Amino acid sequence: MACDWFKLVGAELVDWFIELIGVFCPRDCGLRGRTEVMEESSEEGNLRAVGRVVLVLSGKGGVGKSTITTELALALQHAGKKVGILDVDLCGPSIPRMLGVSQQEVHQCDSGWVPVYADPQQRLALMSIGFLLDDPSEAVVWRGPKKTALIGQFVRDVAWGELDVLLVDTPPGTSDEHLAVLENLRKHRVDGAVLVTTPQAVSIGDVRREITFCKKTGVKILGIVENMSGFVCPHCISLSLSVSLSLYLSLCISLSLSVGSVPLDPLLAESIEEGRDFLQAFPESATYSSLRAIAESVLTRLQD
Amino acid sequence: MADVPTDAPEHCPGTTSEQAGKSSACQGCPNQTICASGAAKAPDPAIEEIKLKMATVKHKILVLSGKGGVGKSTFSAHLAHALASDDSKEVGLLDIDICGPSVPKIMGLEGEQYVEDNLAVMSIGFLLGSPDDAVIWRGPKKNGMIKQFLRDVDWGELDYLIVDTPPGTSDEHLSAVQYLSGAGIDGAVIITTPQEVSLQDVRKEIRFCQKVQLPVIGVVENMSAFVCPKCKNTSQIFPPTTGGAQRMCEELGLTLLGKVPLDPRIGRSCDEGKSFLNEVPDSPAAAAYQTIVQSIKDYCSSNATPAPNSH
Numbered sequence: 123m124a125c126d127w128f129k130l131v132g133a134e135l136v137d138w139f140i141e142l143i144g145v146f147c148p149r150d151c152g153l154r155g156r157t158e159v160m161e162e163s164s165e166e167g168n169l170r171a172v173g174r175v176v177l178v179l180s181g182k183g184g185v186g187k188s189t190i191t192t193e194l195a196l197a198l199q200h201a202g203k204k205v206g207i208l209d210v211d212l213c214g215p216s217i218p219r220m221l222g223v224s225q226q227e228v229h230q231c232d233s234g235w236v237p238v239y240a241d242p243q244q245r246l247a248l249m250s251i252g253f254l255l256d257d258p259s260e261a262v263v264w265r266g267p268k269k270t271a272l273i274g275q276f277v278r279d280v281a282w283g284e285l286d287v288l289l290v291d292t293p294p295g296t297s298d299e300h301l302a303v304l305e306n307l308r309k310h311r312v313d314g315a316v317l318v319t320t321p322q323a324v325s326i327g328d329v330r331r332e333i334t335f336c337k338k339t340g341v342k343i344l345g346i347v348e349n350m351s352g353f354v355c356p357h358c359i360s361l362s363l364s365v366s367l368s369l370y371l372s373l374c375i376s377l378s379l380s381v382g383s384v385p386l387d388p389l390l391a392e393s394i395e396e397g398r399d400f401l402q403a404f405p406e407s408a409t410y411s412s413l414r415a416i417a418e419s420v421l422t423r424l425q426d
Numbered sequence: 427m428a429d430v431p432t433d434a435p436e437h438c439p440g441t442t443s444e445q446a447g448k449s450s451a452c453q454g455c456p457n458q459t460i461c462a463s464g465a466a467k468a469p470d471p472a473i474e475e476i477k478l479k480m481a482t483v484k485h486k487i488l489v490l491s492g493k494g495g496v497g498k499s500t501f502s503a504h505l506a507h508a509l510a511s512d513d514s515k516e517v518g519l520l521d522i523d524i525c526g527p528s529v530p531k532i533m534g535l536e537g538e539q540y541v542e543d544n545l546a547v548m549s550i551g552f553l554l555g556s557p558d559d560a561v562i563w564r565g566p567k568k569n570g571m572i573k574q575f576l577r578d579v580d581w582g583e584l585d586y587l588i589v590d591t592p593p594g595t596s597d598e599h600l601s602a603v604q605y606l607s608g609a610g611i612d613g614a615v616i617i618t619t620p621q622e623v624s625l626q627d628v629r630k631e632i633r634f635c636q637k638v639q640l641p642v643i644g645v646v647e648n649m650s651a652f653v654c655p656k657c658k659n660t661s662q663i664f665p666p667t668t669g670g671a672q673r674m675c676e677e678l679g680l681t682l683l684g685k686v687p688l689d690p691r692i693g694r695s696c697d698e699g700k701s702f703l704n705e706v707p708d709s710p711a712a713a714a715y716q717t718i719v720q721s722i723k724d725y726c727s728s729n730a731t732p733a734p735n736s737h
Contacts, residue, residue, distance in 0.1 A: 183495045260633065267445060297565070322693050327557055355652075
């Protein structure tokens with residue numbers, strides 16, 4: 123029963139996602155088919171067969187960008203889509219561990235680098251600097267220009283093959299990495315961004331700056347996720363840590379963006395730590411329901 | 427020469443970079459010959475200027491973490507408050523997180539620079555016109571700002587200068603260490619949370635410190651355990667699946683300065699711009715902070731004149 127329900131919700135989540143990106147296509151031509159994308163992007167090499175590109179951004183560090191990127195990718199994969207994750211956080215690459223593939227290596231092929239696949243069916247691909255370091259504790263102490271150069275290589279030289287969605291996980295801030303991604307994707311396009319925040323004022327403050335970044339660079343904001351929105355004490359079941367929803371809600375209302383909150387869930391934290399698929403392991407959890415609520419509220423908005 | 431001269435092309439790698447004069451962006455730049463010859467890589471005169479400026483600052487402490495959102499700014503702010511609670515000491519807090527300056531909010535400052543008579547704060551947050559203003563700068567421009575903060579701000583006579591940094595091991599961190607290399611940094615306090623996802627990044631930060639010969643005063647494990655304000659029971663929100671900061675410190679031979687529990691009142695105080703140490707002084711988190719601050723003070727006293735760092 124739980125599995126059927128998951129399939130239904132998973133499908134809705136993915137359809138919402140594709141529909142959302144299609145409807146908000148910056149060229150205003152509705153949902154574009156794959157052939158249109160391929161014809162236009164014959165110069166794009168390795169990005170030729172990549173459908174939609176979505177950035178996951180936040181001004182603030184530690185709000186859960188990598189976690190949300192991972193969970194979104196897993197949801198899309200479970201719903202039958204081919205997903206890629208490009209991890210451009212060069213100083214703190216978290217995604218390999220979250221998908222349980224941190225021990226893997228990257229190989230070369232004629233078209234460039236072969237991404238690491240998190241599943242045997244090769245429906246979830248990942249590229250991260252984490253795979254290029256001999257020692258996981260090795261620090262990448264690079265200034266901006268060198269980071270920009272590697273990100274350019276990641277965008278051009280990874281043989282993604284056919285993908286429905288490419289998610290780009292970014293480090294906090296509005297600097298070299300973010301500009302490098304946008305510049306290198308100029309020939310393809312960026313279909314939009316999902317912004318992640320937590321309830322605290324310092325996070326909301328930084329996310330407002332990220333919204334300005336998106337406006338200035340012409341990136342469509344698909345929605346804002348409020349992560350770690352509250353914690354239910356397992357002993358007395360009282361709710362804590364939800365400082366105030368008003369800051370987050372007023373931000374969403376002012377921008378007419380979809381709302382969605384994910385609670386602080388130790389089970390999710392543990393799954394991420396150990397590289398396990400949380401969605402498969404805990405489909406009846408409150409956190410899973412929150413993801414469903416996010417999908418539903420966005421679908422409602424699309425029907426308006 | 428300035429790190430990025432005014433007549434430089436858009437993707438100038440910086441005059442002190444290894445790529446100076448040699449990268450594709452350098453083609454056509456009037457400074458290309460100078461950069462390629464290495465003349466621009468002479469030590470930045472600002473280092474000497476900053477050394478002179480910092481002669482009146484007794485102790486300089488960097489607050490670092492490879493990971494974002496672990497509580498660097500929160501810790502920096504409360505370290506500043508705790509040190510300044512002694513009226514005989516002068517304290518400065520410098521926020522070099524150019525893209526995400528949190529310190530003004532946490533200190534309850536919107537435009538002013540003095541929290542109390544003996545606690546001064548500088549951040550790019552004070553220079554932004556509106557809370558929505560984004561600082562979309564590449565590395566070289568951020569470095570220029572940090573240089574200005576260190577060289578052109580009249581810090582006066584300070585007992586402690588605390589430097590709050592953004593997450594990572596990049597421009598801001600290299601610049602802070604480079605520009606303060608003449609003046610000497612006492613050491614770095616590294617902040618982490620218990621999970622391996624944080625420790626993974628923090629180990630890189632510790633390697634960075636070793637690479638640039640920056641002493642590590644110790645490690646603080648933040649959000650160690652959650653204490654429910656209602657029932658006072660403890661829960662683990664961020665599981666220390668690989669032994670937390672304690673095991674990492676044992677493996678790397680570092681001092682664990684303390685563990686601070688996750689108290690929702692800390693976040694609330696930060697949102698309101700108040701010092702948590704004043705608001706709830708009898709909480710376990712406040713006690714943990716005070717112990718950590720004392721360790722840092724003891725370290726600084728035994729390290730009377732920091733030697734200039736070389737790297």
